[in-house]
Amino acid sequence: MTADLFGADPGPEVDPGQLLLVLDGFEGPLDVLLVLGRDQKVDLTRISILALADQYLAFIDEARELRLELAADYLVMAAWLAYLKSRLLIPEPEDEEPSGEDMAAALAFQLQRLEAMKTAAQALFARPRLGQDVFARGAPEDIDIRRKSVYEVTLYDLLRAYGDHRKRQEGGVLRIQPVRLYSLEDAVRRLSDLLGHMPDWATLASFLPAEEGSLLTRSAMAAHFAATLELAKAGQVELRQDSAFAPIFLRRATRDGSD
């Protein structure tokens, strides 16, 4: 049984770089670990957790190098695996904590359990399904011998109705997600850094970060404009605009104040 479940298809060899390309396809860090685990080509009961931890940490490092945004739970898993690794490598202290071996066994169990459920899901959906492989009477006759349910209302209908109702009621309560905006402080810091590399007049637009998202771009524009005013006040930059609505130019202030 175990062999059937876990040994059948080790899957293609995956290196962390390839994994990153399909990061969106993963259902969380445990899913990633399972794919990495299959890569060891042994059944999951004999998997090397130490090697798995190394693979996962390499995967996270690579993601960070590529500046991919990783959800917090990926990083929590990385921290946990780094801890597990240290517990496995150093001699066990005599205390109440679970041993590294126990933690490794628990992780191995969790991977087996997830794998078992994935296999079970496949087996379930491989069965002949009603309305697709097996069919009910196509032309049922209007004879309902179950007197008690004249009305076709399911629990789903009832809960959906209440959910919809609550949704309308809660319409007034906004939960606004945090919005990423460019702050003035960020812009000042950024402009100060960049100005060192700009010997001559340059347009303000050329200083704007090349990031996606219209709102972020617009807030960056506003923040950088305000930052130039701050820096001009502090005597660190000079500003020039040739006419109304024309591009704004700036350069580092020359020390003697001429020009």
Added chain:
Amino acid sequence: MTEDVTSADEVRQGKLRLLEALLFASADPLDEETLAGRIGPEVGALLERLRADYAPRGVHLVRTGAGWAFRTAADLAPILRQEEEVSKKLSRAAIETLAIIAYHQPVTRAEIEAIRGVVTSKGTLDILMEHGWIRPGRRRETPGRPLTWITTDHFLDHFGLESLRDLPSVEDLRAAGLLDSRPVLLGLGASQDDAPTPGAADSQDE
């Protein structure tokens, strides 16, 4: 020689079974031409064979204007139809009212109206009561002593609930995706913060 016969029989048997399944699963009568396309030219003989097979049974294979179909035997109609009832769809207002009574009971009609924000028509509570899902509870000891409404045991039975405590809470509904009150802030760029895992968005609700 004998083997050939057996195999020809088997082929015939297989076709008969397929014909039977097709006729059973079809919502409309199937005409011979359509069936011949799936079964072969011998479909006429097979249909007659099937008709004969079913003749003594409670289900008959009948030829209607458009084609062939299985129907319950005509002689059983009086017994079958004895308790015929047409199932009806309950109105949205009635479902919502029932849901509010279930979640807020005991609740007066005025309270139901306050919660729903619309006037409850007399017929709505009548339908729910006629069906045995709700019944009057105790009178509220407030001026006017209004009647309250509560759900019945039949309500629990119909919806497969063991007790009212097993009704999912608002938090359960939200977690199950049946109540999503997060407004979509179009153009605010909030989606950039969405993590790669679909779950991350949900966690903000917990």
Added chain:
Amino acid sequence: MTEDVTSADEVRQGKLRLLEALLFASADPLDEETLAGRIGPEVGALLERLRADYAPRGVHLVRTGAGWAFRTAADLAPILRQEEEVSKKLSRAAIETLAIIAYHQPVTRAEIEAIRGVVTSKGTLDILMEHGWIRPGRRRETPGRPLTWITTDHFLDHFGLESLRDLPSVEDLRAAGLLDSRPVLLGLGASQDDAPTPGAADSQDE
């Protein structure tokens, strides 16, 4: 004497025909209790007789969950198959979640999340419920009294299962200890907090 025997046979035959017609008329499974109300206490034996009668045919009488229904024979599936509409394709999360509920039921959302290692996104439980495959079960009598989820009879009907014991490999998985739904590790998915008992983990969600 002979007449008596014949007449008893006739009564039995009549009941068999009525049973057949009732089951044939309905697209949904009919439970034995309901059928017994129409046919009599011998309905169990008659159902077995009917099942045997239809066993070689293209339409089978199958028992599923609490009820009985006529269905096209499973071995004809390759010929009858209709591809699922693309829009109805389920997400991987929904498919895995359904398997977890089927094998671990009754199971709380926190337990599902501990097994999958991710939080449950919207469009998972609600979709499964909309398909009529799952429903809320009893609340777990642990702190926070979390709601559990269980599969429905329609789930069994849809996947052609007579009972939950017929789930693929269920006994092997149980013997291997893999149907333990405890959260196991810190730092994995939903059970990030220290959770010595399953109940404690659930209580975070409620």
